[in-house]
Amino acid sequence: MLNIILFGAPGCGKGTQAVRLAEHYDLYHISTGEVIRSEIKRGTELGKSMEGYISRGELAPDSIVVEMVRDFMRTHSDKGAIFDGFPRTTAQAEIFDTMLGEIDQKVDIMVYMDVPEEELVRRILLRGKDSGRKDDSSEDVIRNRIEVYRQQTAIVAEHYTKQGKYVAINGLGTMDEVFARLIEAIDAKK
Numbered sequence: 001m002l003n004i005i006l007f008g009a010p011g012c013g014k015g016t017q018a019v020r021l022a023e024h025y026d027l028y029h030i031s032t033g034e035v036i037r038s039e040i041k042r043g044t045e046l047g048k049s050m051e052g053y054i055s056r057g058e059l060a061p062d063s064i065v066v067e068m069v070r071d072f073m074r075t076h077s078d079k080g081a082i083f084d085g086f087p088r089t090t091a092q093a094e095i096f097d098t099m100l101g102e103i104d105q106k107v108d109i110m111v112y113m114d115v116p117e118e119e120l121v122r123r124i125l126l127r128g129k130d131s132g133r134k135d136d137s138s139e140d141v142i143r144n145r146i147e148v149y150r151q152q153t154a155i156v157a158e159h160y161t162k163q164g165k166y167v168a169i170n171g172l173g174t175m176d177e178v179f180a181r182l183i184e185a186i187d188a189k190k
């Protein structure tokens with residue numbers, strides 16, 4: 001059983017690498033951002049209540065995101081998973097630890113992908129051109145997301161550092177180079 005948190009600022013490449021890691025280690029993959037976008041696309045009540053947060057580049061409420069992950073774990077707990085974009089606040093991390101503890105599981109490692117801010121903005125704007133994601137198309141919204149990351153999310157690293165589970169890798173370079181660094185960091189910790 002291997003539960004991995006992929007951690008880093010918006011645009012650091014978590015989503016891309018999460019898919020590859022899930023395949024490499026045969027794990028499930030959950031992106032809370034993807035779950036939220038799919039609710040919005042399907043026009044559900046939950047989705048409607050999320051639209052404002054996403055378009056402003058703010059975090060969705062902890063209680064809602066935590067329930068999404070709880071729902072996911074109900075049907076995806078027979079093997080480990082890559083958690084991509086979750087937990088994003090210390091409150092989420094605390095509830096998450098408890099949630100995993102209740103099913104005799106734990107977070108094994110948090111890997112931080114380090115990428116400088118200018119590169120983050122550049123990558124997200126590029127991605128916005130292809131994906132049509134509205135929150136990827138406005139530089140103001142992107143800068144706000146990075147600011148929210150600094151103010152509310154970066155601190156989650158301390159939570160897992162205290163547990164001896166935090167590792168940082170350089171997120172610059174080709175996708176293959178970054179992938180190789182991730183594998184090396186995870187294998188060293190397993």
Ligand code: ADP
Nearest residue numbers: 010011032033034054058059060065085086088
């Ligand atoms: P990015 O990392 O590029 O910002 P994501 O797909 O991870 O993209 O997230 C998109 C948006 O979804 C975030 O800006 C935020 O509004 C919301 N979101 C995703 N995960 C969480 C979470 N764990 N807690 C709160 N909000 C979240």
